[in-house]
Amino acid sequence: MEKKQGDRTYMFANPPALIGAKSVVGPKEAAGPVGQYFDLKIDDPLFGETTAEKAERRFLIEATNATLEGANLAKDQIDFFLAGDLLNQIVSASFTARELRLPFLGLYGACSTMAEGGMLAGFLIDGGFAQNVLVGVSSHYQTAERQFRYPIELNIKHKLSAQYTVTGAGAFLYAKGGDGPYLKGVTVGKVVDYKIKDPSDMGAAMAPAAADTILQHFEDTGREPDYYDLIFTGDLGKVGMQLVNALLEQCGTRLGSNYQDGGVMIFGGDGAFGAGGSGCACSAVITAGYILRELAAGRLKRVLLVGTGALHSPLTWQQGESIPGIAHGIVLER
Amino acid sequence: MEKKQGDRTYMFANPPALIGAKSVVGPKEAAGPVGQYFDLKIDDPLFGETTAEKAERRFLIEATNATLEGANLAKDQIDFFLAGDLLNQIVSASFTARELRLPFLGLYGACSTMAEGGMLAGFLIDGGFAQNVLVGVSSHYQTAERQFRYPIELNIKHKLSAQYTVTGAGAFLYAKGGDGPYLKGVTVGKVVDYKIKDPSDMGAAMAPAAADTILQHFEDTGREPDYYDLIFTGDLGKVGMQLVNALLEQCGTRLGSNYQDGGVMIFGGDGAFGAGGSGCACSAVITAGYILRELAAGRLKRVLLVGTGALHSPLTWQQGESIPGIAHGIVLER
Numbered sequence: 122m123e124k125k126q127g128d129r130t131y132m133f134a135n136p137p138a139l140i141g142a143k144s145v146v147g148p149k150e151a152a153g154p155v156g157q158y159f160d161l162k163i164d165d166p167l168f169g170e171t172t173a174e175k176a177e178r179r180f181l182i183e184a185t186n187a188t189l190e191g192a193n194l195a196k197d198q199i200d201f202f203l204a205g206d207l208l209n210q211i212v213s214a215s216f217t218a219r220e221l222r223l224p225f226l227g228l229y230g231a232c233s234t235m236a237e238g239g240m241l242a243g244f245l246i247d248g249g250f251a252q253n254v255l256v257g258v259s260s261h262y263q264t265a266e267r268q269f270r271y272p273i274e275l276n277i278k279h280k281l282s283a284q285y286t287v288t289g290a291g292a293f294l295y296a297k298g299g300d301g302p303y304l305k306g307v308t309v310g311k312v313v314d315y316k317i318k319d320p321s322d323m324g325a326a327m328a329p330a331a332a333d334t335i336l337q338h339f340e341d342t343g344r345e346p347d348y349y350d351l352i353f354t355g356d357l358g359k360v361g362m363q364l365v366n367a368l369l370e371q372c373g374t375r376l377g378s379n380y381q382d383g384g385v386m387i388f389g390g391d392g393a394f395g396a397g398g399s400g401c402a403c404s405a406v407i408t409a410g411y412i413l414r415e416l417a418a419g420r421l422k423r424v425l426l427v428g429t430g431a432l433h434s435p436l437t438w439q440q441g442e443s444i445p446g447i448a449h450g451i452v453l454e455r
Numbered sequence: 456m457e458k459k460q461g462d463r464t465y466m467f468a469n470p471p472a473l474i475g476a477k478s479v480v481g482p483k484e485a486a487g488p489v490g491q492y493f494d495l496k497i498d499d500p501l502f503g504e505t506t507a508e509k510a511e512r513r514f515l516i517e518a519t520n521a522t523l524e525g526a527n528l529a530k531d532q533i534d535f536f537l538a539g540d541l542l543n544q545i546v547s548a549s550f551t552a553r554e555l556r557l558p559f560l561g562l563y564g565a566c567s568t569m570a571e572g573g574m575l576a577g578f579l580i581d582g583g584f585a586q587n588v589l590v591g592v593s594s595h596y597q598t599a600e601r602q603f604r605y606p607i608e609l610n611i612k613h614k615l616s617a618q619y620t621v622t623g624a625g626a627f628l629y630a631k632g633g634d635g636p637y638l639k640g641v642t643v644g645k646v647v648d649y650k651i652k653d654p655s656d657m658g659a660a661m662a663p664a665a666a667d668t669i670l671q672h673f674e675d676t677g678r679e680p681d682y683y684d685l686i687f688t689g690d691l692g693k694v695g696m697q698l699v700n701a702l703l704e705q706c707g708t709r710l711g712s713n714y715q716d717g718g719v720m721i722f723g724g725d726g727a728f729g730a731g732g733s734g735c736a737c738s739a740v741i742t743a744g745y746i747l748r749e750l751a752a753g754r755l756k757r758v759l760l761v762g763t764g765a766l767h768s769p770l771t772w773q774q775g776e777s778i779p780g781i782a783h784g785i786v787l788e789r
Contacts, residue, residue: 126531126532127531129558131584157556174770174771174774174776175774187789189616197460198460198648201643205563207544208768208770209543209544209768209769209770210541210543210563210565210766210767210768211563212766212767212768212770212771215646215766215779215781216520216766216776216779218645218646218766218779218781219646219648219766219779222645222646223645224643224644224645224782225643225644225645225646226562226571226643227562227563227564227571227781228560228561228562228563228576229539229544229561229562229563230560230561231544231760237560237561240560241560241575244578244579244582244584245582247582248578248579248581248582248583248584249582250465250578250582251503295703308767309535309558309559309560310558310559311552311556311557311558312549312552312553312556313553313560314553414618426479431550432544432546432549432553432561433704434542434543434544434546434551435547436508436542436543436546437508437546437550438542439510440506441507442550445549445552445553447549447552447559447561455633
């Protein structure tokens with residue numbers, strides 16, 4: 122592991138393998154342009170539960186259980202469960218950890234949590250502390266709306282720049298050894314705040330952090346954007362994606378057609394979803410469902426995945442604060 | 456690093472040193488029985504700010520800045536800032552990370568967050584990924600009351616089993632090399648839930664997780680309770696501490712006078728604080744203020760610190776759920 126002082130990129134000496142992953146989504150995600158890639162599609166957004174919060178938890182339990190079953194590992198072979206979500210006190214993750222009864226570390230990186238978890242899984246495995254690390258994240262349109270905005274029963278009209286929280290969960294099993302794809306390295310994010318105050322424009326709030334992490338990654342590694350078949354931000358949506366392009370161009374870095382965003386991808390151009398998808402599950406289900414399949418098929422070889430998170434709360438917004446953003450990068454290669 | 460499958464204890468090959476720490480507390484904590492040990496005592500719980508949330512953040516910024524200044528390290532020598540707090544979306548930690556501009560990973564372990572952060576600092580340093588890791592946590596009586604219970608203006612009478620959230624923050628600087636005390640090892644917690652549903656009795660909700668982690672630690676290491684000069688849980692309060700003793704005795708393990716709890720210690724026997732202190736800052740300020748001073752002075756040599764957290768939210772309580780607990784153990788030795 123080589124790293125100069127001030128760098129934020131860590132390339133692993135023995136890159137962990139991603140030996141399993143599952144995506145579980147609700148009906149709107151299943152009907153979207155990448156719907157065919159998801160592992161489990163649940164017609165009922167409430168997943169048979171009485172509340173949206175219980176439903177979100179159910180999505181996460183399904184994703185983690187399916188991942189464990191797919192890998193055919195016993196519970197005591199899993200050294201850590203790293204998880205988080207958007208709900209206050211990350212109760213989806215904690216209550217899922219209660220069911221799984223695995224050693225648990227709770228994370229909060231808003232929608233960047235999948236990348237934060239992958240990063241820590243890499244450190245734990247390459248550092249020699251773990252054989253197998255399970256990472257899980259979830260989000261749910263109804264839980265997010267009523268916690269961050271308004272209960273959906275009010276049928277509030279959203280701004281065009283607003284994003285639509287993805288209903289679903291993704292789980293990932295990182296392991297020491299095993300067939301690829303491999304987690305080759307990570308770039309740790311810093312909090313960046315360009316003083317955007319509008320929670321209906323979170324793509325704009327997160328874009329500067331995404332640009333910062335992407336530039337840092339290229340600086341630390343000496344790579345150019347065309348090293349990657351896919352540079353994937355998630356979840357900036359249409360507005361944030363444009364801003365990342367603009368910010369990078371100001372710094373002399375131009376991303377080409379290899380740049381895609383999970384928030385744009387999950388619902389396509391459908392204006393009913395505002396600027397696109399968001400939520401911890403957004404980048405997670407696309408990674409588990411689409412990116413890993415494309416890596417397995419050889420249609421993708423090198424992917425820079427940049428998980429982005431908006432680190433505000435309804436209360437900080439009410440108190441007039443701006444929305445800080447963060448972005449963590451993880452490199453997946455065949 | 457040796458560990459059998461199913462164990463949850465990791466002893467570090469090259470134990471990181473705790474090269475700096477600071478405790479910052481409000482007036483009630485400063486007036487308590489361990490008040491003389493704290494580094495910075497702030498008379499005004501609002502710390503000159505207009506809201507309690509801004510005040511909590513200010514406590515955390517003070518603790519982290521004082522720790523960095525005390526260690527005389529440049530910003531770019533700090534590889535990671537790991538932080539969390541009790542507020543929705545851990546905004547105290549995230550907004551502090553915005554000020555510090557350090558590579559940031561957000562954590563949520565409720566009041567166990569200091570131990571969770573120390574554990575990850577150990578993995579990152581012993582794993583060879585970091586030279587210096589800063590860990591910070593905070594809590595505030597007023598922010599916790601209004602988020603988890605009722606605004607303090609209502610002057611609600613609390614049950615005797617209820618705990619009183621500590622106003623303050625603690626920060627810790629772990630480093631590769633340096634004089635001790637050393638972080639010799641960690642025991643990772645699992646979520647344990649004995650179906651306690653009363654958020655005025657969180658000590659009872661967390662006690663089973665504390666007992667589970669303590670027993671696991673002894674099982675994994677082959678140690679007996681008298682190996683340690685101090686076994687410190689934080690923050691169970693009087694009720695939870697009694698339950699830990701009772702649960703351990705059922706399993707044939709008896710803790711002696713070397714067992715203390717941060718929730719009991721911080722306000723002593725004063726009934727005005729219910730069963731004792733709580734909040735992320737509770738165990739953090741006692742560790743930074745008291746335990747590390749006693750280790751430095753040689754009056755303590757071996758400490759097992761068990762950070763405990765209640766992983767519910769007001770919403771899960773309203774929905775009739777019980778309160779899951781977690782406890783992470785970290786071993787500090789001279």
